[in-house]
Amino acid sequence: MKGNKLFVFFVILVYVFLCGPLLIIITTAFDSGNIMSFPPKGFSLQWFSHAFHSETFMTTLGISLKVAVLATLIAMVIGIPAAYALSRNNFRGKATMQSIFLSPIIVPGVVLGFAFFRFLTLKLQLDVFTSLLIGHVIIVIPYIIRVVGSSLENLDFSIEDAAMSLGATKLKTFFLVILPNVTSGVIAAFMLAFINSFNNVPVSLFLTGPGVSTLPISMLSYVEYNYDPTISALSVILMVMTVLIMFIVEKTLGISNFAK
Amino acid sequence: MKNKGIYLLLIPGLIVISLFLFLPILMTTLPSFIGDNGLTLGRYVDFLKDDYFMSILIRTLRIGIITTIICVLLGVPVSFYVAKSNPKIKGLLLAAAIFPQLTDSVVRSFAWMTILGKNGIINTLLVSTHIFQEPHKFLYTESAIIVGSVYLFLPLMIISMVGVMDSIDDDLIEAAESLGANKFTAFLKIIFPLSVPGMIVGSVLVFTGTFTAYTTPQLLGGNQNTVLSTLLYQKAMTLNDWTQASVLSTVMILITLTVMFGINKFASKLYERGV
Numbered sequence: 001m002k003g004n005k006l007f008v009f010f011v012i013l014v015y016v017f018l019c020g021p022l023l024i025i026i027t028t029a030f031d032s033g034n035i036m037s038f039p040p041k042g043f044s045l046q047w048f049s050h051a052f053h054s055e056t057f058m059t060t061l062g063i064s065l066k067v068a069v070l071a072t073l074i075a076m077v078i079g080i081p082a083a084y085a086l087s088r089n090n091f092r093g094k095a096t097m098q099s100i101f102l103s104p105i106i107v108p109g110v111v112l113g114f115a116f117f118r119f120l121t122l123k124l125q126l127d128v129f130t131s132l133l134i135g136h137v138i139i140v141i142p143y144i145i146r147v148v149g150s151s152l153e154n155l156d157f158s159i160e161d162a163a164m165s166l167g168a169t170k171l172k173t174f175f176l177v178i179l180p181n182v183t184s185g186v187i188a189a190f191m192l193a194f195i196n197s198f199n200n201v202p203v204s205l206f207l208t209g210p211g212v213s214t215l216p217i218s219m220l221s222y223v224e225y226n227y228d229p230t231i232s233a234l235s236v237i238l239m240v241m242t243v244l245i246m247f248i249v250e251k252t253l254g255i256s257n258f259a260k
Numbered sequence: 261m262k263n264k265g266i267y268l269l270l271i272p273g274l275i276v277i278s279l280f281l282f283l284p285i286l287m288t289t290l291p292s293f294i295g296d297n298g299l300t301l302g303r304y305v306d307f308l309k310d311d312y313f314m315s316i317l318i319r320t321l322r323i324g325i326i327t328t329i330i331c332v333l334l335g336v337p338v339s340f341y342v343a344k345s346n347p348k349i350k351g352l353l354l355a356a357a358i359f360p361q362l363t364d365s366v367v368r369s370f371a372w373m374t375i376l377g378k379n380g381i382i383n384t385l386l387v388s389t390h391i392f393q394e395p396h397k398f399l400y401t402e403s404a405i406i407v408g409s410v411y412l413f414l415p416l417m418i419i420s421m422v423g424v425m426d427s428i429d430d431d432l433i434e435a436a437e438s439l440g441a442n443k444f445t446a447f448l449k450i451i452f453p454l455s456v457p458g459m460i461v462g463s464v465l466v467f468t469g470t471f472t473a474y475t476t477p478q479l480l481g482g483n484q485n486t487v488l489s490t491l492l493y494q495k496a497m498t499l500n501d502w503t504q505a506s507v508l509s510t511v512m513i514l515i516t517l518t519v520m521f522g523i524n525k526f527a528s529k530l531y532e533r534g535v
Contacts, residue, residue, distance in 0.1 A: 004443060011341045014334050015353070018360055018414065021371035024381065028374060036374055038381045078276055081269035089266050101273060104281055108472035108516055110489040111285070111509040114496050119284035138281050141273065170265070199364040202474045205493065216475075219366045223373065223479065232374075235367040242362045246355065255355055 022239065029232035036229055047233035056218050057234060063129070064215040068197040071136035072144075072190055078137070079144030080186070084178065086145070087152035098145075105142045109202030112139065117206040128212035135203045140193035147192055151185025151253070152178075188253035191245045198241075289513070292506035303507050317511070320487040323402065324471040327409040331466045332459060334410070335417030340451060342418065343425030354422065361415035369479040372408045373399060376480070400482030408476040413466040420465060424458030425451070460527035468516050488512055 028036055032044035051057055079101070086098055104112070112135070120131035155178070163177040164170070179186070204214045215234075223231055249255055292303050307313050342353045360368060375381045376398035383395040398404060428451060436446040477487045486494070488508060496505035 007337065007341065011338050014338045014414075015356060017334075017411070019356055021368070021375060021411065022360060022363065024374060025367065025371045036379070038374065038384070078273045082273040085266045085269040091266070097270060100277060103277070106516065106520065107281075107285065108468075108489065108509075108512045110472065110474055110492045111288070111512050112281075114492060114505055114509055115284035115288040116280075117496070118288055118502070119280075123287070134280055138277070141277070195362050199362075201365055202472075202489070205474065206497065216364055216366045219364075219370075220475065220479070223366070223370055227373075227377075231367075231370050235364075235370065238364055238367060239359075242359060246358060246362065250355075255351065255358060 022235075025232050025235050026239070028229045029236045031229055031232075034228075036227055036232075047229040048236075050230045051233040051237070054230065056213075056222075057215065057230075060213045060215045060218040063132075063212060064198055067129075067132050067136050067214065068194045071133055071140055071197050072193040074133075074137045075140045075144050075193055076148075076186070076190065079141050079189075080148055080179075083145045083149040083152060084174070087149050087155075088157065101145045102142045104138050109200075110206075113203040113206030116203060121207065121209075128207065128209040131207045132204060132212070132214070135207050136197045136200065139200060139203055140197050143193040143196055144189045147189035147253070148182060148185050151182040151188075155181055184252035188249045191249050195242065195245055285509075285513075288506055289510045292503060292510055303503065304510075307507050307511065316486055316488060316491055319402065319485065320471060320489075321515075323405055323409060323477075323487065324467045326406050327413065327470045328463045328467045330406070330410045331414050331417040332463060335414055335421055335462065336452070336455060336459060337447075339418045339421030340425050340447070340455075343422050343428075344430070354419070357415040357418045360411070361419065365412060365473070365475040366479070368412060369408055369476050372404065372411065372480055376404050376407070399480065400484060402481070402485050404480040405477050405485060405487070408480040409470045409473060412473065412476055413469050416469065417462045417466055420462045421455065421458055424455050424462075428454050457527045457530055460523055460530070464520055464523050468519055471519075472512065472516065 024038055027040050028038060029047055030043055030045070031037065031040035032042035032046065033040065082101055086094065086101070107115075116131065116135045116138075120126045120134055121128075126134070159177055159181070160173055163173045168176065199216060200214075201216050201220065204217050205220075208214060208217050215238075219231055219234060246255060293299055293301065295302055342350055342357075345353060373380070377383070378395045378397070378399065380399065382398060383392070386392040387395060432450050432454075433446050436450050437443070441449065472489055474489045474493065477485065478490050478493075481487065481490070488511070492505055492508040492512070495501045495508060
């Protein structure tokens with residue numbers, strides 16, 4: 001099958017489809033022309049300078065980073081103990097518990113956004129940043145549970161019994177024995193949760209308000225009314241961030257873990 | 261640690277999810293079942309009778325189904341190739357699929373705007389080579405949404421299928437070939453049936469993803485091609501029609517859950533029967 005030239009050609013075509021559009025975006029970001037064009041007219045960094053000098057984009061980039069980091073950290077504080085409890089024990093209702101913790105990914109994004117808007121913004125009258133933060137904590141919890149959970153499943157829990165029989169307390173065992181053994185899972189979970197919070201559109205869309213917005217939302221409203229390579233330049237910056245995150249995941253848990 | 265203490269570890273998460281996920285969703289969906297005279301399904305009957313809503317519901321389902329079929333047709337052979345490649349190439353091909361998957365959906369849709377737009381790459385190419393006299397409208401069509409959705413979810417299909425393909429024993433293919441099957445027959449008769457359960461799981465992910473996506477239909481579909489998610493946003497935030505937004509929320513949740521549980525159950529039955 002692998003020797004079949006037609007088949008290889010088909011695979012190459014699919015990969016051109018997957019990578020081509022992003023490569024085009026990268027070339028337009030370095031264009032010296034005044035409008036979006038392909039092939040580019042010349043090399044310049046003007047669109048990067050344009051992006052970096054845009055107050056809207058820089059402010060919303062800051063907010064996106066802040067929300068993504070804080071939401072991920074909070075989700076970890078809530079999620080890691082739960083992931084531990086779910087993987088360490090067999091108890092009645094375990095499957096139900098698991099699906100409760102994974103349920104945020106089942107609900108359609110816009111429905112979540114609308115429900116958060118009505119509850120957090122209208123009912124509880126929370127400010128925009130707090131609502132965004134709570135919304136993002138909910139959407140990233142499943143990633144923490146799944147990734148940390150799967151590294152805990154692979155852990156030999158006899159080391160825990162060993163530590164405890166040597167006199168370590170439960171808390172000490174957890175922080176000094178269990179956690180260091182799943183560091184790679186914790187780092188990978190952080191990265192995945194971070195990128196999913198950072199890239200989120202449907203939830204943020206409902207929760208952003210005057211003055212407080214996230215980068216994807218400000219990019220979304222920008223491309224609806226403008227059409228120039230500023231967005232390409234921003235895209236390249238985001239792609240660099242994505243590559244960095246993939247690199248860290250590869251170095252910790254291994255990128256092939258995505259395929260499980 | 262085999263004591264009740266373990267439940268304590270679950271409690272913070274349960275509280276947060278009940279308070280900030282289940283409660284808001286119930287508060288959003290339940291009022292749509294309450295009318296002037298108590299419980300009613302009236303709003304849902306109205307929804308099903310309304311031609312405009314129905315056309316949007318059908319369009320959303322159609323886009324989801326076509327996208328899923330294309331993702332299966334492209335993703336299954338590609339994932340087989342990736343899974344059976346040598347480790348170095350496999351890592352590279354997986355990374356090339358994961359990279360777009362982790363890239364922002366606004367960026368990915370924007371890429372297709374530059375390709376399909378009126379002054380986009382395809383039109384520039386077709387007009388400059390005199391195949392077309394003037395630009396053709398590719399952007400802001402249903403097909404544009406489908407192309408953008410395939411682009412959005414094909415990586416997911418490939419990534420989830422590679423795991424399935426990995427677990428298929430190479431010896432089976434060799435056995436088939438040594439018994440006289442050619443490569444194509446071996447793929448069709450051995451690999452394909454064994455990958456059906458994984459394919460169904462991948463299809464559910466692609467379908468529900470496409471069905472609920474907002475960014476792609478918003479940017480590539482324009483105003484003419486509203487889907488359920490963009491309609492929900494319009495109703496809720498532009499028109500402040502919360503009742504209809506609630507009805508739409510319930511409809512979207514119900515369809516997503518039906519597809520997820522219905523089809524996954526079907527897949528596990530297939531699996532039990534050993535198809």
